[in-house]
Amino acid sequence: MKAMVLKSIANLVETRSPLELVDLPMPILQEHDVLVKVSACGVCHTELDEIEGRTPPSKFPIVLGHQVVGHVEKGGGRARRFKTGDRVGIAWIYSACGKCTFCRNGRENLCDEFKAMGRDVNGGYAEYTAVSEHFAYPIPANFSDSEAAPLLCAGAIGYRSLRLASIVDGDRIGLTGFGASGHLVLKMARYLYPRANVFVFSRTEGERSFSRELGAVWAGGTDERAPEKLHAIIDTTPAWKPLIEALRNLEKGGRLVINAIRKEDSDKDSLLGLDYPRDLWKEKEIKSVANITRQDVEEFLQLAAAIPIKPEVQEYRLEEANLALLELKERKIRGAKVLKMG
Numbered sequence: 382m383k384a385m386v387l388k389s390i391a392n393l394v395e396t397r398s399p400l401e402l403v404d405l406p407m408p409i410l411q412e413h414d415v416l417v418k419v420s421a422c423g424v425c426h427t428e429l430d431e432i433e434g435r436t437p438p439s440k441f442p443i444v445l446g447h448q449v450v451g452h453v454e455k456g457g458g459r460a461r462r463f464k465t466g467d468r469v470g471i472a473w474i475y476s477a478c479g480k481c482t483f484c485r486n487g488r489e490n491l492c493d494e495f496k497a498m499g500r501d502v503n504g505g506y507a508e509y510t511a512v513s514e515h516f517a518y519p520i521p522a523n524f525s526d527s528e529a530a531p532l533l534c535a536g537a538i539g540y541r542s543l544r545l546a547s548i549v550d551g552d553r554i555g556l557t558g559f560g561a562s563g564h565l566v567l568k569m570a571r572y573l574y575p576r577a578n579v580f581v582f583s584r585t586e587g588e589r590s591f592s593r594e595l596g597a598v599w600a601g602g603t604d605e606r607a608p609e610k611l612h613a614i615i616d617t618t619p620a621w622k623p624l625i626e627a628l629r630n631l632e633k634g635g636r637l638v639i640n641a642i643r644k645e646d647s648d649k650d651s652l653l654g655l656d657y658p659r660d661l662w663k664e665k666e667i668k669s670v671a672n673i674t675r676q677d678v679e680e681f682l683q684l685a686a687a688i689p690i691k692p693e694v695q696e697y698r699l700e701e702a703n704l705a706l707l708e709l710k711e712r713k714i715r716g717a718k719v720l721k722m723g
């Protein structure tokens with residue numbers, strides 16, 4: 382089968398084509414696995430973190446990709462949940478131990494043995510992939526394959542970040558950064574909390590006007606002050622300075638949720654600008670989001686179908702994965718980027 386593989390950590394500024402098209406043997410199925418013929422696979426900012434070594438893959442060569450939509454080709458000896466031809470999705474959570482206290486208490490995202498699709502095992506930048514039937518999800522019928530793919534990461538983790546923000550309807554909600562996840566979170570927030578006002582902080586006027594179209598009551602730069610203090614702010618930027626700015630916009634007792642797997646180091650020294658009494662005192666909280674649970678994915682897919690959320694997508698061929706990644710790195714973004722197979 383054809384696959385795009387990463388053979389070693391690479392700097393995308395110097396190595397513009399870090400992934401290589403190769404012919405790989407078909408995945409070997411464990412008894413509860415399903416073999417999935419990949420139809421679409423989303424391209425995620427986390428893949429830049431993997432390629433550039435901020436969250437390095439645990440093996441090389443590796444097939445990236447954790448927003449997979451495809452059809453079940455066959456099952457392992459004891460796989461019963463799906464039949465051949467069923468459409469399924471696979472997300473960032475490939476497996477967790479199922480036995481530790483985190484797994485048993487609905488927090489499998491924090492399991493020590495958490496394995497990530499496309500980082501610890503081969504993912505969806507390929508014609509075929511495999512996963513346990515217990516970590517695959519039926520996809521609601523109202524989405525095309527390409528529309529469903531970006532929901533599996535940006536959407537599901539956006540949903541988790543919104544849950545962790547502990548919002549009450551009527552709160553003032555801030556979103557710092559307005560990429561793939563930010564605009565999905567805005568749509569969810571408007572649906573789940575119809576009386577809440579949403580404030581958006583973004584670097585580009587294009588994103589700011591897009592957020593106003595989607596119902597943000599105010600949009601400004603990441604270094605601007607919102608007209609009112611905000612009860613919760615969700616950060617989806619790769620940088621540090623927006624965090625300090627967000628803390629300044631936060632209401633007393635408010636919560637800042639950082640929805641980022643890693644931060645880039647280029648502006649880390651801006652953390653020294655943190656002024657404790659002004660920025661953090663008065664019981665302000667900071668919480669990060671780590672991974673996702675299966676429950677997040679399942680609940681979010683139902684929510685996305687009900688709202689409905691249909692992401693704008695930009696399709697690439699499997700062989701064009703390097704181009705899609707490079708454009709993501711250079712912020713040439715027109716909707717969520719998806720590799721479309723076949």
Ligand SMILES: [Zn+2]
Pocket residue numbers: 425426427447473534535
């Ligand atoms: Zn992702």
Ligand SMILES: [Zn+2]
Pocket residue numbers: 477478479480481482483484489492493494
């Ligand atoms: Zn566990």
